[in-house]
Amino acid sequence: MSVIRIGGAPALALLIACAPAVVHAHVTLESREAPAGSYHKVVLRVPHGCKGSPTLKVRVRVPDGVTGVKAQPKPGWELATVKGKLAKPVDDGHGGQITEGVNEVTWSGRLLDEHYDEFVMRVKLPDAPDAVLHWPVVQECEVGVHRWIEIPAPGKSADDYPEPAPALRLKARN
Amino acid sequence: MPSLLGLAWAPLRGAVLVLVAMCAACPPAWAHASLVASEPADGARLETAPEAVVLVFNEPVTVVGVQVVDAAGTILDLPAPTAAAERVTQGLPRALPPGRYLVAWRVVSADGHPILGAIAFGIGADVAAGTMVEARHGALAIVLRALLFAAALATLGGAWTARLRAGGDETWSCRLVRGAAPLAVAALVLLRLTAAAELSPQALPWPEAIGTIDTWRLALDLPGQPAAIMVMAGAALAAAMPGGALAIGGAALLVAGVALTGHQATAEPRPLAAAAAVAHGLAAALWVGALPGLLRAIAAAGTSDAAALLRQFSRRAPAIVAVLLLAGLALAWLQLRSFEALASTPYGRILMAKLAAVALMLALGALNRWRLTAELAAGRSGARTRLRASIGAELLLAALAVAATALLGSAVPPRSRASLEALPAPASAAVAREVAADGRTALIEVQRHGAHGQVLVDAIDRDGGPLGAQQGWLVLAHPASGVAGLRRPLAPQSLGSWAWHGPELGVAGLWHLQVELLVSDFEKAVFSVDVRLP
Structure with a gap:
């Protein structure tokens, strides 16, 4: 049993301090920024299930312009990808064009609500400085589903939405 | 059968047009119970937190649920509300923080109509007032009620014609009873489920709401259980032995139960209203419900047998019609309370359409009794066809009258309108x-x-x-x-x-x-x- 024991009063204080954070925790990316046009490790953080129910599936939609998607297998999780035509062909940097690629990545397994896990893929980001890429995630649980797919309207921020899509801002390359 | 349709159509067309016009003129349905006052009042600004919300209705209601929503849209965790006759009390948490609150309530009136509404109040804050009463009565409920009425009439009428042995096609009438009785039960169950679905706090769409256990539990708890039990017991009795004497008793029980579920039976004075509703239902069933059996006998039986059956029916018809009209008159008076309401309210206008259909039915009935039955007995050529056309038309008019009755169930009777007049203008x-x-x-x-x-x-x-x-x-x-x-x-x-x-x-x-x-x-x-x- 890997239970960490803390004294009563400090534990309660900690619980009170953390409670709002736990309630509002979203599925997010570990790094919110990355250089445009770079190879980047996307780390998706899943902090909880659906109202206590364990997570059975994490599905990620790859944003337009992102290529070279290689998802990292996880022990205990089945990895699947959906390949298809890209919405817009992308320059491959060698004079040709990439027209097909991975549109969707799915990890299927089991993650208890009280546990935390990360889901990783390596991608090539588009060379579009200042663009914001949204990574819509569908978190399917034993009971219920979270759709982290809300994209802020102009003038709004992700904080204005209950289930915002994880976002990655592209920086100018140094 | 061009002759049958042709004969039937002329009087029908007028009645159909009147009924369609009535429907087009119907406003959104109002409930039969309405909120007349509340504490705190709707739109009130309070300086200290109230201990409870009290809702007062114009007639006794059964409370299904009360929800209090705060300004953030959070639904407060509250104890169950209590209802005493026309007062519903919802306890509130101690020292409710200042802010604006919306109280959404769901109740069922004595005649089983679901009613929803909301009031707003503020603690140390101003709120906009203006919510009051709402009755949802979808087309589905009207169709189901019409089906319930028709099935009830067919059950009693079928059970009766099965007993009028002379010339009647007994097995056919028995089949009618065996089909109509379960149909009445199914329509009643669905009717209660739709009402429960309307009241479900999750506001689920219809088919989904039927699939949840809460809706069924709520449907069981709705008022009118004794009448529902009468319908089910009566249907079981009638369907079990459709040709027996007990079947008539069972079918009568069924019809009485149906009559007691509607708004007619809840007018004051209750005993008189209930008695008139039951008498009206029974008489209607003996008249209208017997028509399919008569039609069948004329089509299938020999001339003398059919004429004998018609004579038996005709002998009893005046008494049946007298009871029907007297009871109907009493019911109409209890609901309308004035002649003026007949023309000035949607309820009155639907009732007039129904009366028009019934008047035409009476005319056809008189024609059948004094002319066509005699012609049939005398073996006059073409008498059979004319009689069939006439009874067919009577049956179609009866269907219109049933539809109008079902519509009446969703319109507000003038008796409970007075308190609604004060409400803000609709639409x-x-x-x-x-x-x-x-x-x-x-x-x-x-x-x-x-x-x-x-x-x-x-x-x-x-x-x-x-x-x-x-x-x-x-x-x-x-x-x-x-x-x-x-x-x-x-x-x-x-x-x-x-x-x-x-x-x-x-x-x-x-x-x-x-x-x-x-x-x-x-x-x-x-x-x-x-x-x-x-």
């Missing part, structure tokens, strides 16, 4: 067209009828076709009363069309509406509009 509408950043368009129409709000959404894709979606939600905010984040599921209507209705939009002023459509697993189309409701 206001606003239409907003919103083109989202992604090029999709939504037409959002908001209608308000008194305290009842309805939102209709038509979503259009970039190519101009309807925008399909897996699910839809409506998020409501009323900044003036501080209400925000009321999230309600939209019910799909057809491809691209969605609807929602509920009491929340009863508050006047500026509303912020957000429509969210789940276009694919990963994509939500969002449309936001501001609508000002007068």
Whole structure:
């Protein structure tokens, strides 16, 4: 049993301090920024299930312009990808064009609500400085589903939405 | 059968037109019970937190649920409300913090009609008033009620013609009883389920609501259980031995139960209203319910047998009609209370349409009794065809009368109208067209009828076709009363069309509406509009 024991009063204080954070925790990316046009490790953080129910599936939609998607297998999780035509062909940097690629990545397994896990893929980001890429995630649980797919309207921020899509801002390359 | 249709059509056409006109003139249905007062009053500004909310209705109600929503849209955790006759009391948490609150209530009136509404109050804050009463009565409920009436009439009529042995086709009548009795039970169960579904706090769309155990539990708890038990026991008895003498008793029990479930039986004085409703139902069943059996006998039996059956029926007909009209007159007087209401209220106008159909039926009945039956007995040529056409027309008129009766069940009787007159004027509408950043368009129409709000959404894709979606939600905010984040599921209507209705939009002023459509697993189309409701 890997239970960490803390004294009563400090534990309660900690619980009170953390409670709002736990309630509002979203599925997010570990790094919110990355250089445009770079190879980047996307780390998706899943902090909880659906109202206590364990997570059975994490599905990620790859944003337009992102290529070279290689998802990292996880022990205990089945990895699947959906390949298809890209919405817009992308320059491959060698004079040709990439027209097909991975549109969707799915990890299927089991993650208890009280546990935390990360889901990783390596991608090539588009060379579009200042663009914001949204990574819509569908978190399917034993009971219920979270759709982290809300994209802020102009003038709004992700904080204005209950289930915002994880976002990655592209920086100018140094 | 051109002759039958031709003969039947002339009187029918007029009745159909009148009935259609009546329906077109119907306002949104009002409930038979209404909220007359509350403590705190709707729109009140209080300086200290109240200990409870008391809702007072104009007649005794059964409370299904009371929800109190705070300004953030959070539904407060509350003890169960208590009801004593026409007063409903909802306890509140101690020392409710200052702010604006919306109290949404759901009750059932004595005649089983679901009614919903909401009031607003503020603690140390001003709120907009204006929500009151709302009755939802969909077309489905009207159709089910018509089906219930028709099945009940057919059960008793069939059981009776099966006993009028001379010339009657007994096995056919027995089959009619065996079919109609379970149909009546099914219609009643569905009727109670639709009422329960309307009252479900989750506001689920219809088919989904039927699938939840809560809806069934609520349907069991609705008022009118004794009448429902009468219907079921009567149906079982009638269907078990449709040719026996007990079947008539069972069928009569069924009809009485149906008569007691409606609004007619809950007028004051109750005993008189209930007795008149039962007598009216029984007489109607013996007259109208016997017509299919007579029609069948004329078509299938020998001339002398058919004439004998018709004579038996005709002998009893005057007494039946007398009871029907006397009881009907008593019921109409209890509901209307004035001759003027006959023309000036929708209820009165539907009743007039029904009376017109019944008058034509009486004329046909007289024709059958004094002319056509004698012709048939005398073996006059063509008598059989004429009689069949005449009874067929009578039956079609009876169907119209039944439909009108079902409509009456959804209109407010003038007796309970007085307290409703004071309500804000109904019907206001606003239409907003919103083109989202992604090029999709939504037409959002908001209608308000008194305290009842309805939102209709038509979503259009970039190519101009309807925008399909897996699910839809409506998020409501009323900044003036501080209400925000009321999230309600939209019910799909057809491809691209969605609807929602509920009491929340009863508050006047500026509303912020957000429509969210789940276009694919990963994509939500969002449309936001501001609508000002007068």
